[in-house]
Amino acid sequence: MSEQVDVFEKGQVVALEQVLDNREWRVAKQAQLEARFPKATVVAVKVNMPGAVKNSATIQQIFQAGWQLFLAELATWEIQQVQVFASRPTGPEGFVVVAGDLADVKKKAIAFEEHFYMGRLFDIDTMAAQSPDYQLSRQDLGFDPRTCLVCEENAKECAKAKRHDLAEIQAAVNKIYNEYFVIDPIIPAWDQETVKKAATFACLAEAVTTPKPGLVDPVSTGAHQDMDVYSFLDSALALEPYFGLCLDAGRHFRGSQLTSLLMAIRPSGRRAEEAMFLATGGVNTHKGTIFTLGILIAAYGYASRNQQSPSLSFVQSVVSQMGKDLLSKELPEKVQGGADRGQGGLTAGEEQYREYQLTGVRGEVAGGFAVLGRVGLKTLRESTGSRNVRLLNTLMALAKSITDSTLIKRAGSPEITAELANWVAHFDDLGGAETEAGLAYLKDLDKDFIERNLSMGGAADYLVLTAFLGRLTGLL
């Protein structure tokens, strides 16, 4: 069980007068937007944090996750202005101006507060200068009042009667955070366009993260003579339609055996490989990604088929069921087939299975991408600093947690896995990518990898999977 996070622990304490001053700032900001957009509806979004700590890295994660989702909800109208102030000491805040009817927008806001898993931590106000109502409450629209985080009674009455002490209310906030991000991450059920964009973003984000030892990035082509960062940009963009096909296949799958869902996407995967080779001039940038990300998206599509927001563990169990035959049937058959053909045409993964009984990427699928939650999302969530820093820390954590067939192929032996674990341990001792020493170490490692022609393509692919889910859950 992952250790529980206290969102208030490392936060900055603010005084009452700062909260009051900020309220004036918010009113002035709202008035400014109402004057500039008199015919539109102004929406003010903030999070309700009880006590003197109103902002922290984890409170910003709560805000960002909800903010991305709520913006997508508002996109049914024309969005005329977006302003975000995520690091204000008095708490993250956002303002959106939409060309929508005041009551309709307020109903969307209430639905979001009620249905998004962390929605009750949000407070969303809507104002329209030219509407006779100007501002609407839940009661005005016939909705029940907001319920208390601790006892589900009327929140306003609990506050007035001081029914619960601060520790109880903060514990309720922490419970919601840990259930959404830590214990078994919740993945909101997004529409196809958002999912395709998230998958493409993940491929692009992985490519531009730097410095990645042995891998291609904007500064170094690592241990690859046949491709550069533009090969990955071209390849990622060529794969976007395939990501949509995988989601649809999962969303519309009605079979009883999930191995059939994998069979259903394989023809699209082969076509995606062709599109990749066409986009890169015949270079293998994302062969592994096509396989793993295609499967993850199809599994997520299936798990969210009734617009339910699935947990990560449910998506992982679908992945594992899809890949049930990869180890028991496909790999042995491929290897036996290769042996019959005199070993020609065996891939690196198949060779390593024959030689060392290593199961490579197929093993990861059959295992339901186990390291995705335990290592990938956990490191991405716990890392602070820029997104580049957080993705570098996640890459190195993943690298030591998987058996990377690309790395073993290039090193010529599985022993490289133990060497890599030592390098990652040293990187962690230096403080990771957030420190100058950690970054310098990665640059030195890149030189060593280039000298020894090493590349950890499998870890890079896992970073893509993690970035994809990080995007969907609001961590990126």
Ligand SMILES: CC(C)(COP(=O)(O)OP(=O)(O)OC[C@H]1O[C@@H](n2cnc3c(N)ncnc32)[C@H](O[C@H]2O[C@H](COP(=O)(O)OP(=O)(O)OP(=O)(O)O)[C@@H](O)[C@H]2O)[C@@H]1O)[C@@H](O)C(=O)NCCC(=O)NCCS
């Ligand atoms: C089932 C397949 C993936 C067959 O692939 P294979 O038999 O080769 O299986 P593996 O070797 O185990 O893995 C293939 C690629 O998966 C990545 N990978 C490796 N280990 C792991 C791991 N533990 N976790 C996750 N992912 C892993 C890795 O891909 C990346 O590295 C490649 C780039 O590295 P590089 O060294 O440059 O490779 P090359 O260019 O080929 O060699 P060089 O000349 O440069 O030295 C790149 O692919 C990254 O993505 C492994 O390479 C599946 O491909 C298959 O069956 N395909 C057929 C069609 C199909 O079904 N496709 C769609 C399925 S939905």
Ligand SMILES: Nc1ncnc2[nH]cnc12
């Ligand atoms: N950035 C990268 N460099 C080399 N191989 C990769 N496979 C996936 N991403 C990669």
